[in-house]
Amino acid sequence: MNIGDRFHVAPGASSVVVVREIRVNGLVMVENETPGTGVYPYLTKPDHFIPATTQPPTLAAHDETAATEPGQTTAAVVDSYLDELNAP
Incomplete structure (x- = not known):
């Protein structure tokens, strides 16, 4: 398992998550791979991960809100969430 890998969280799940x-x-x-309201990073155990076999969504040239390429992170989002977790 590597950062940027894509998985279904459980057998039969339709949504795809990306390892951050x-x-x-x-x-x-x-x-969650699909951006939108309520999409945020979360911790989980990888016990039931199933590798995603579908291709990641393609980005339109004008779409600046879409997810990053596999292996990349949006540091501001991930860092702010981690900062909240690690705050004294």
Whole structure:
């Protein structure tokens, strides 16, 4: 498993998540591949991940709100969420 890999969270799930961070305690930070309201990174165990076999959505030339390419992160979103988790 690597950052940027795409998975279904459970067998039969239609949504795809992208790995954003891998933790040493066995948890991974994932984020829904499709951007939109309520999409945020979250920690989960990769016990039931199924590799996604579909291709990532293609970006239109004018679409600046679409997800990043596999392997890239939107640092501002991920960092602000992690900052909230790590705040004293």
